[in-house]
């Protein structure tokens with residue numbers, strides 16, 4: 001079995017597809033009795049083998065479904081994808097306040113990572129917007145929330161499955177806008193990009209560095225739910241909320257057709273302290289060539305806010321910086337990309353950064 005990262009393979013002793021929280025509890029008890037690890041797996045879009053095990057692989061997709069949609073909340077199975085959550089909430093004019101850029105990730109999988117989206121500068125992470133969780137640890141399923149078993153609630157959000165299996169989540173919902181205006185704002189450098197992300201009024205904002213003839217060019221995508229484009233915008237496109245939320249769809253179809261989606265993805269992502277972020281990003285990009293990123297690699301830069309998710313150990317005024325590499329033919333081989341990642345992660349950590357998602361042992 002492999003994951004989206006594609007650099008690690010593990011053969012599980014057993015794959016269990018629980019259909020209920022009680023079946024998760026039984027699978028955990030059985031695995032413990034046999035001295036085996038049990039590792040939950042959503043859609044396996046993580047990297048570095050985080051959803052893989054030589055023990056019992058718990059395929060959480062059997063616990064999908066959206067069970068309830070209320071005025072400000074939805075109750076979803078941990079194995080539901082954000083696409084499935086949206087399909088259930090949009091008819092009510094509601095959506096989770098934070099969506100990942102890609103919708104085919106599970107609720108349990110991204111809550112275990114943290115879940116950063118373009119609205120995270122306003123709303124924090126997806127883990128900040130969970131009202132309650134149903135979790136299975138050693139015994140039967142229990143509920144936790146900021147007021148009920150808060151220690152378990154804090155250990156599981158961002159906890160990479162190490163402190164319990166999430167089986168159900170009560171998610172906060174907010175009204176969706178009628179349309180979004182997605183605008184491109186070119187930026188001079190990493191510092192300018194971070195300034196734009198902090199200063200421009202936007203409901204959703206993200207940033208990328210892209211290879212250019214003379215190095216890297218930087219651009220912010222500022223999205224407004226009302227009003228015109230922000231100052232400095234060179235392009236603006238009006239979209240429906242769903243069209244915007246699912247904007248990766250056409251790119252993914254193209255990457256699948258090109259074979260790039262199946263290739264290894266040695267990704268490195270960190271949360272950097274805002275004060276030193278531009279310097280770390282500039283230094284990292286100075287030693288990164290387009291071949292080190294791969295043909296469909298992406299450099300993500302996103303200033304955000306993390307509320308109270310202790311497992312993320314987020315630095316002050318955090319900036320998500322991701323070198324999302326693809327080991328394309330003719331580019332730097334996987335081993336070179338992994339070595340570059342390790343050197344980068346060491347430098348980022350020395351500058352006060354923390355890996356995102358957090359290391360599973362955290």
Ligand SMILES: Cc1cc2nc3c(=O)[nH]c(=O)nc-3n(C[C@H](O)[C@H](O)[C@H](O)COP(=O)(O)OP(=O)(O)OC[C@H]3O[C@@H](n4cnc5c(N)ncnc54)[C@H](O)[C@@H]3O)c2cc1C
Nearest residue numbers: 042043044045046100101102106108109112115116161166
């Ligand atoms: C194309 C793409 C786009 C992405 N975009 C974003 C983004 O915009 N923002 C962002 O924050 N991240 C993003 N990610 C990263 C993604 O959020 C994480 O890798 C996430 O963990 C993947 O969810 P999954 O369902 O595939 O989880 P998996 O890869 O299956 O599992 C990830 C981890 O969570 C654990 N886990 C899974 N389910 C449960 C559960 N029910 N209970 C407890 N632990 C569980 C696993 O054991 C593992 O440690 C992206 C990844 C890809 C490939």
